[in-house]
Amino acid sequence: MTLIKSISGIRGTIGGTPGEALTPIDIVKFTYAYCVKLRERRPKPDGERYRVVVGKDARISGEMVEQLVCGSLIACGVDVIMAGFASTPTTEMAVIFEKADGGIILTASHNPKQWNALKLLNEKGEFLNAAEGAAILECAESDDFDFAGVDSLGTIEEKDFTDAHIDAVLALDAVDTEAVRLAGFKVALDAVNSVGGIIMPRLFKRLGVECIEVNCDPTGNFAHNPEPLPANLTELCETVVREKADLGVSVDPDVDRLALICENGQPFGEEYTLVSVADYLLSREKGKGKLATSSNLSSSRALRDVTESYGGQYFAAAVGEVNVTTKMKECGALIGGEGNGGVIYPALHYGRDAIVGAALFLTNLARKKMKVSELQKTYPQYYITKNRIDLSDKSLIDRILSEIKKIYAAEDINDIDGVKISFESRKEWVHLRKSNTEPIIRIYAEAADREAAEKLASEIKAIAEKIITE
Secondary structure, three states, X not given: OOEEEXXXXXXXXXXXXXXXXXXXXXXXXXXXXXXXXXXXXXXXXXXXXXXXXXXXXXXXXXXXXXXXXXXXXXXXXXXXXXXXXXXXXXXXXXHHHHOOOEEEEEOOXXXXXXXXXXXXXXXXXXXXXXXXXXXXXXXXXXXXOOOOOHHHOOOEEEOOOHHHHHHHHHOOOOOOHHHHXXXXXXXXXXXXXXXXXXXXXXXXXXXXXXXXXXXXXXXXOOOOOOOOOHHXXXXXXXXXXXXXXXXXXXXXXXXXXXXXXXXXXXXXXXXXXXHHHHHHHHHHHOOXXXXXXXEEOOOOOHHHHHHHHOOOEEEEEOOOHHHHHHHHHHHOOOEEEXXXXXXXXXXXXXXXXXXHHHHHHHHHHHHXXXXXXXXXXXXXXXXEEEEEEEOOOOOHHHHHHHHHHHHOOOOEEEOOOOEEEEEHHHOEEEEEEEOOOOOEEEEEEEEOOHHHHHHHHHHHXXXXXXXXXX
């Protein structure tokens, strides 16, 4: 059994021993700590109530975790707005709609069904920063509890925010509902038996898109590995071809990642979800002022290329959604996100959102009147490999990163998150990051084709192995 505590929340497998898995005791402790730090972060006059939104994906453990979290919030004197089945971006939007003091999302994102997690939001519906997350972790470890008396217990209210979220997406100037409707698209949707099976068909119906549903019953019994990678989407690819659909759409269990399939059954490429949406938005804003985009260091260079083609500037951020949103705010980014299919559009909210991503992509497709495979070919073509180095001693990690940084000192180095080496003349890069929980260095490399990317990754791995044996 596994329990991972990090600044972004607590994540683990269900069942087992407290402190070693995600058990009721861990859930209560962590929720209590969130309430303590909520009061410190947002002091209120005596008698004024705190309100927190709680949403969940369709995991089998969801109801159990929801009852524990909501009960703990009530016991802390906090009023609960229970959103029920809700995507991660829907829960984030609900905090904004309700002007709540915070939110807790019950989802382990793309992890298998035995996992669940508590992801913590502030009053803006955004993830807590590193300092706030660390303070909650420290508080949870103290075992110093002081719950509310009977006259001060919180209340609970149930609300569904699905349609409100869709309304907000369709109200965006950049979403051309009429163009999408006139295009007459047919889409095959794989929602991996989670909440995407609730919100995505409603979105498509509102857009006038015919939706063929695959694994859309929100049972929590995931039909395949829930991470929306090509190897896990064979059924969707086959459905697209068989049904002669214009597009295949896949979302992860909490609907913050969007992966697309071309009309020929081939992957569009999860890195290119953000690239395509950015291309559309940048084209709308060209000539209107400063243009900026942002993604994390491990995302494709294609976003930078597309941004610069419109005279804009690209900004790299450390890995992690909160790091990307922070960088986006600093640079005033029009669009940003992560290369795993995570689209962040500030005009709606600062959070990865497959719902707005799908609406913007369909708008782009409708206006360009192209097949998805044709659209994909219009973008800079790169290939990313993902490797890792397993170490017996975690203390070796910093030494390896430091030595590699010295070896490639003549190249363009970014060390805000591990070490990223960019070989500008070849338009290639390699990014080395250490795991926060395991003695592992993750190696991401990108080049114009698989062979070049794998060669670059192998070169770095060989250097690391030599350092280890010295």
